[in-house]
Amino acid sequence: MTAKPPQQQSHQGVMEIQRTPDDSTSSSTDLEKAPVAGDGGVLSSELSTPPNAPKPPPTLRDKLNKPIRFHLAFLSLLIMVFIVSIDATALAVAIPKVAEELNGTTLEAFWANISFMLTVTVVQPIYTSTSDVLGRKPPLYAAFFLFGLGSIIFAVAPSLPIVILGRSVQGLGGGGIDVLNEVIVADITTLRERAFYIGLLSIPMALGTILGPILGALFSDYVTWRWIGWINLPLIGVCLPLTIWCLKLRPMPDTFKEQLARIDWTGMGLFTVGAVLFTLPLSWAGSMYPWVSYNTLLPLFIGVAVLAVFVWYEAKPVEPMFxxxxxxxxxxxxxxxxxxxxxxxxxxxxxxxxxxxxxxxxxxxxxxxxxxxxxxxxxxxxxxxxxxxxxxxxxxxxxxxxxxxxxxxxxxxxxxxxxxxxxxxxxxxxxxxxxxxxxxxxxxxxxxxxxxxxxxxxxxxxxxxxxxxxxxxxxxxxxxxxxxxxxxxxxxxxxxxxxxxxxxxxxxxxxxxxxxxxxxxxxxxxxxxxxxxxxxxxxxxxxxxxxxxxxxxxxxxxxxxxxxxxxxxxxxxxxxxxx
Incomplete structure (x- = not known):
């Protein structure tokens, strides 16, 4: 087998020979060009790293050696996690006080408690899919708007039906904030360093999850449960400007018109209908209606059928939801x-x-x-x-x-x-x-x-x-x-x-x-x-x-x-x- 000609490169003013794995002998030309220890050169074995050698894990300095704008953008993601963690856990302990003050029924109290999770569950895949086509920031801005609007509706609600409306609108926005912060972390970090940044996200998640029930109980017992909604506004006021000015992402290649044409509108419609019909009876089965009642089984079966059509359809679009x-x-x-x-x-x-x-x-x-x-x-x-x-x-x-x-x-x-x-x-x-x-x-x-x-x-x-x-x-x-x-x-x-x-x-x-x-x-x-x-x-x-x-x-x-x-x-x- 004929040896391949050696490739040469400069290193600190000295020519270093690089041999392929097939080279088992060195030519005289190779020996003449190889640096010699003691002549101011460095042995080739000291300069090169075996091609398959594992890379050392990134150091803390590597991970933090990023522009200040990156760190401010990541701070906005941390605040997003904190907002959603508090809001998702604060209301449950306050529901009895809310229902009592607004003279609500048991049924209305049930919906006030469950409406947020239902809407979050339905919209998260939609946010994920649309952000993959339109880019992350337009859906994220929409999520902030809906979450803030829902917080205001909740905070000023004169009756439990309006509380339910506010919580539902909050869920429409909160689902986007919750899922898109994780999607964006996957965008702006490499897989090699991602565990570190995922670990940092756990800090505001911990604070929000622990503080949420305590704040909900304190507000409802000693101030007013309406502060569960009002507290979101100053947090949004800090987070949104950081997101707008510091979270700079690579632009999407297509025009807005082309992006709209690529969205899986049919799949999104099928998923929304199927998910709503599927999740609603699951939420009330065994509490509002028995499992064996038509109120539970009819929408559940229709929802399963629509979701089955959705799964079949997803093989067709250019940019499917799933x-x-x-x-x-x-x-x-x-x-x-x-x-x-x-x-x-x-x-x-x-x-x-x-x-x-x-x-x-x-x-x-x-x-x-x-x-x-x-x-x-x-x-x-x-x-x-x-x-x-x-x-x-x-x-x-x-x-x-x-x-x-x-x-x-x-x-x-x-x-x-x-x-x-x-x-x-x-x-x-x-x-x-x-x-x-x-x-x-x-x-x-x-x-x-x-x-x-x-x-x-x-x-x-x-x-x-x-x-x-x-x-x-x-x-x-x-x-x-x-x-x-x-x-x-x-x-x-x-x-x-x-x-x-x-x-x-x-x-x-x-x-x-x-x-x-x-x-x-x-x-x-x-x-x-x-x-x-x-x-x-x-x-x-x-x-x-x-x-x-x-x-x-x-x-x-x-x-x-x-x-x-x-x-x-x-x-x-x-x-x-x-x-």
């Missing part, structure tokens, strides 16, 4: 399944853990928010710790497996809680479950993005993952409500005739809504009967915990299909930073 290529490998598929289950468990626990403390230990809403602080604090701490773990080890699979084990074991341990107040068990079990849930919040987006065939698809991939998490939340809440009602009916039925103050509990569909009033009737009921009612709640909530733990085990099995992919890519996303 491109098939995103789902084309087992790592992406298993990660999406895991994200779906993670959403089921996380959001259901965030709803049901405070209810456990309020119903079984008769705590006030504010006290129940404090009681789950260990859960929230550890969960949000591990969103950052887990991301930093990937940053340090450059591997993610071991954390995903460990996260599912902690989740399944910790949530299963909740089933050991009884009516006795054992602080060690209360706190310790929360910590175990929270370690798993926090880890699985920030680590799976990394393999999801690494699995994308093209770097410009990474933002779309993480947007789809966030949407799957929210869809899982809705289904988890529906399953939990049904399981709770079924077990509560059995437990409360075994008690026989209930006292007049608790007669409403003979209808198990009213049991969850009545929890905030249990403390008020406790002094009107015989202590033995009250203990039995509290035990009935404990038994029903244990069933919910066991079901969630079982889903955690399924999530672990799905994670075994995930591959350990390379995360050293230095390409940024579709709209990289242009500052």
């Amino acid at each position: 491109p098939y290529r995103i789902f084309a490998n087992r790592t992406a598929a298993s990660t999406l399944v895991g994200s779906f289950i993670h959403g089921m468990v996380l959001y259901t626990l965030l709803s049901y853990l405070p209810l456990f403390f309020q119903s079984v230990f008769l705590e006030a809403p504010l006290q129940s928010a404090i009681s789950i602080l260990p859960f929230c604090a550890v969960l949000m701490s591990f969103t950052g710790i887990a991301a930093m773990g990937v940053e340090w080890t450059r591997k993610y699979l071991w954390e995903i497996w460990a996260g599912w084990v902690f989740l399944a074991v910790g949530v299963g341990l909740f089933g050991l809680w009884g009516t006795e107040n054992d602080t060690g068990m209360r706190v310790g079990f929360q910590v175990v479950a929270a370690i798993g849930l926090g880890t699985l919040f920030t680590v799976p987006p990394i393999p999801m993005q690494a699995s994308a065939e093209r770097s410009e698809d990474q933002g779309l991939a993480v947007g789809i993952l966030v949407a799957f998490r929210l869809f899982g939340a809705l289904i988890g809440l529906a399953i939990a409500a049904t399981a709770f009602s079924s077990q509560f009916a059995v437990s409360i039925g075994s008690l026989g005739e209930l006292p007049e103050a608790a007669k409403i509990l003979e209808n198990p569909n009213e049991a969850l809504g009545f929890i905030p009033y249990l403390r008020e009737i406790a002094h009107e009921i015989d202590p033995v009967q009250m203990d039995e009612i509290q035990l009935a709640y404990a038994k029903a909530l244990r069933v919910v915990f066991y079901i969630l733990a079982a889903f955690g085990a399924v999530g672990f099995l799905a994670s075994l299909l995930t591959k350990e992919l390379d995360i050293e890519s230095e390409e940024d996303g579709k709209q990289g930073f242009d500052g």
Whole structure:
């Protein structure tokens, strides 16, 4: 075999020979041109790095060595996370006060609580898809406008129907803010450094999630619940200017007219109709209407049929909402399944853990928010710790497996809680479950993005993952409500005739809504009967915990299909930073 001619390049004024792997001998010409140690030259072996040698992980200086405009833009993303985290968690504890002040019905209170999550779930994939065609900033500006408008409507609402309207408009905007900040992080950072920035996003998420219920209780008890809406406006006032002036992204290549022509309008319409018809009955099944009623089954079946047509249609558009290529490998598929289950468990626990403390230990809403602080604090701490773990080890699979084990074991341990107040068990079990849930919040987006065939698809991939998490939340809440009602009916039925103050509990569909009033009737009921009612709640909530733990085990099995992919890519996303 004939050796290839050597390629020459200059290095510090000295010519260095570069040989191909096929070269096993050096010609005399090579030897004449190779630098010699001691003659002021440097040996070739000292200058070159083996072509397949792994690159060292980026240092902190590498990651922070960016223009000031980048850091201000990233600050705006941190504030976005904080805004959505507070708003999503603040209202639930204040709903009884809102309903009482506005003379609302139980049905109106239900919709006030659930409307935000429903609209967020439906619009997130739409924001992700349109931002992939129009660019990230136009949909983001629309999201800010809708979120601010919804906050004002909520804050000045004279009745619960207007509260529901305000929360729905907030959800239309909040869904965009929530998903687009993660999409933009995927655009402006490389996969190699992304774990670091995902870890930073966990800080405002932690603050918002922990402060949200506390602020909601404080506002409703000592000021007015309307401040839950007003508090968003100064935060938007800081965040939006930073976004406008500092978040400079590469421009999209097409004209606005060409972009509009590429949007998957038909797919978007099918998805919206199907998602609304599918999510609405899931939200009211077991609470407003029985699962077997036509009010639940008819829209649910129609929604499933429309979503099936949507899935079939998505093979046709040039720019589909859910491109098939995103789902084309087992790592992406298993990660999406895991994200779906993670959403089921996380959001259901965030709803049901405070209810456990309020119903079984008769705590006030504010006290129940404090009681789950260990859960929230550890969960949000591990969103950052887990991301930093990937940053340090450059591997993610071991954390995903460990996260599912902690989740399944910790949530299963909740089933050991009884009516006795054992602080060690209360706190310790929360910590175990929270370690798993926090880890699985920030680590799976990394393999999801690494699995994308093209770097410009990474933002779309993480947007789809966030949407799957929210869809899982809705289904988890529906399953939990049904399981709770079924077990509560059995437990409360075994008690026989209930006292007049608790007669409403003979209808198990009213049991969850009545929890905030249990403390008020406790002094009107015989202590033995009250203990039995509290035990009935404990038994029903244990069933919910066991079901969630079982889903955690399924999530672990799905994670075994995930591959350990390379995360050293230095390409940024579709709209990289242009500052």
